[in-house]
Amino acid sequence: MGPTRIMAVRHGESEANLAYRLAGTTPLVYERGDDEVTLTELGRTQAAALGRLLAALPSGEAPELVWCSPYRRALDTWRFAARSWAALPVTVDERLRDQEAGAFAHYNLAAIGERHPEELARREKEGAYAYRPPGGESLADVVVRLRDFLADLDGRADGRRVLIVAHDSVVLALRHVIARSPDAELAAVLEFAPVLNGSVSSWRAAGGRLDVAGFNDVSHL
Numbered sequence: 001m002g003p004t005r006i007m008a009v010r011h012g013e014s015e016a017n018l019a020y021r022l023a024g025t026t027p028l029v030y031e032r033g034d035d036e037v038t039l040t041e042l043g044r045t046q047a048a049a050l051g052r053l054l055a056a057l058p059s060g061e062a063p064e065l066v067w068c069s070p071y072r073r074a075l076d077t078w079r080f081a082a083r084s085w086a087a088l089p090v091t092v093d094e095r096l097r098d099q100e101a102g103a104f105a106h107y108n109l110a111a112i113g114e115r116h117p118e119e120l121a122r123r124e125k126e127g128a129y130a131y132r133p134p135g136g137e138s139l140a141d142v143v144v145r146l147r148d149f150l151a152d153l154d155g156r157a158d159g160r161r162v163l164i165v166a167h168d169s170v171v172l173a174l175r176h177v178i179a180r181s182p183d184a185e186l187a188a189v190l191e192f193a194p195v196l197n198g199s200v201s202s203w204r205a206a207g208g209r210l211d212v213a214g215f216n217d218v219s220h221l
Contacts, residue, residue, distance in 0.1 A: 001154070001158050001159060001205075002150075002153065002154035002157065002158060002205070002210075003153060003154075003157045003158070003159075003160055003161065003162045003205070003210070004159060004160065004161055004204070004205045005061070005063075005161040005162065005202065005203065005204050005205065005213075006161075006162050006164065006174075006178070006202065006203045006210060007063055007161075007162070007163045007164065007200055007201070007202045008163075008164040008166065008170070008171045008174050008200070008201045008202070009050060009077065009081075009163065009164065009165045009166070009198070009199070009200055009201075010166065010167060010168050010171055010195045010196065010197055010198065010199050011039070011043070011047075011069075011071075011073045011074045011076075011077040011165065011166070011167065011197065011198075012039045012040075012042070012043030012044060012045070012046035012047040012050075012073070012076075012077050012080070012197050012198045013039065013040045013042045013043035013046060013197040013198070014037045014038065014039055014040065014043055014073040014197075015032070015037050015038060015039070015040055016030055016032065016034070016037045017040075017043075017197060018040050018042075020108050023108055023110070025110050026110060027107075027108065027110040027111035027113075027114045027115075028107070028108045028110065028111055029106050029107055029111055030106050030107075030108070031106060033105075034071065034098060034100075034101070034105050035070065035071045035072060035097070036072055037071070037072060037073050038072050038073055038076050039073055039076050039077065039080070042197075043073070043076075043077070043197065043198075044076075044080050046077075046197055046198030046221055047076070047077040047078075047079075047080035047081045047198065048080050048081065048083065048084055049198065049220050049221050050077070050081040050084075050198060050200070050220065051080065051081035051082060051083060051084025051085040052084050052085075052220070053200070053220040054081065054084075054085040054086075054163075055084055055085040055086075061161070062086075062161065063088070063161045063162060063163035064088075064160045064161045064162070065088070065091070065156075065157050065160050065161070065162050065163070066078065066088050066089070066090040066091065066162075066163045066164075066165070067090070067091045067092075067093050067096060067153075067162065067163070067164050067165070068090050068091070068092050068093070068096065068164070068165045068166070069092070069093075069096040069097050069098065069165065069166040069167060069170070070092050070093070070094055070096070070097055071097055071098060071167070074096070074165045074166055074167065075090075075092070075165075077165055077198075078090055078165045081165075090165075093149060095145040095146065095148060095149040096149065096164065096165075096166040096167075096170055097166075097167070097170075098166075098167035098168075098169055098170070099136075099137050099138075099139060099141075099142050099167070099169035099170075100135075100136045100137040101133055101136045101137075102132075102133045102134050102135030102136025102137070103133060103134040103135050103136065104116075104119070104133045104134075104136065105136070119133065119134075127187055128190060129186050129187045129189070129190055130186075130187075139169060139172065139173060139186065139189075140183065140186055142169050142170065142173040143173045143176055143177055143183070143186065146170065146173040146174055146177045147177050150174075150177055150178070168193070168194060168195035171195045171199075171201050171216075172189050172190070172192060172193060172195060173189075174201070175189055175192060175201070175212070175215065176189045178203055178210050178212075179212075180209075192215060192216065195216055196216055196218050198218060198220075198221050199216045199217055199218045200214065200217045200218075200220070201214060201215045201216055201217065202214045202215075202217075
């Protein structure tokens with residue numbers, strides 16, 4: 001049967017999100033490790049708003065189990081949300097980590113274009129969903145680990161309501177996997193990007209499957 005409801009949240013605004021946004025089309029090399037980046041003040045505010053949203057849900061709709069990415073910005077989002085809601089035990093799962101950028105983990109697209117124009121050209125040719133940077137992952141790779149995660153969730157969260165706190169790539173991959181879409185159609189999921197900081201996407205069980213109940217919702221922010 002599996003979960004009766006899944007809510008997937010992208011973490012609040014991170015320090016890296018802010019740095020990349022301010023850089024815009026200017027090349028930027030951001031030195032901090034992807035797993036170390038924490039939330040900005042706005043990100044903490046977004047996480048608190050998530051907590052208030054969860055606290056306002058009827059008892060029969062609120063999540064009962066929580067899974068989280070191991071990255072600090074996701075864990076901090078859950079920590080600040082829990083202050084306004086409930087300190088449920090959280091299961092940290094490596095499969096919920098952000099898409100790995102490999103050799104380009106510290107570069108924005110402008111910096112990749114400046115230093116490795118051949119890689120940016122390859123990305124444009126292959127498509128953002130299929131492109132795998134040196135030592136990194138494609139979105140298709142994220143889909144593979146999310147399929148494995150959801151298969152485990154079917155047993156561990158059978159008949160339960162689940163909250164997942166993770167990243168934009170994870171939420172997009174979840175949409176593809178939960179819909180049971182063929183991998184040949186993976187590019188279509190990019191029409192739902194970008195997944196916004198602090199946004200909530202949800203699925204409800206119906207007729208033996210999970211249907212989208214809302215996606216990329218930021219009305220609570």
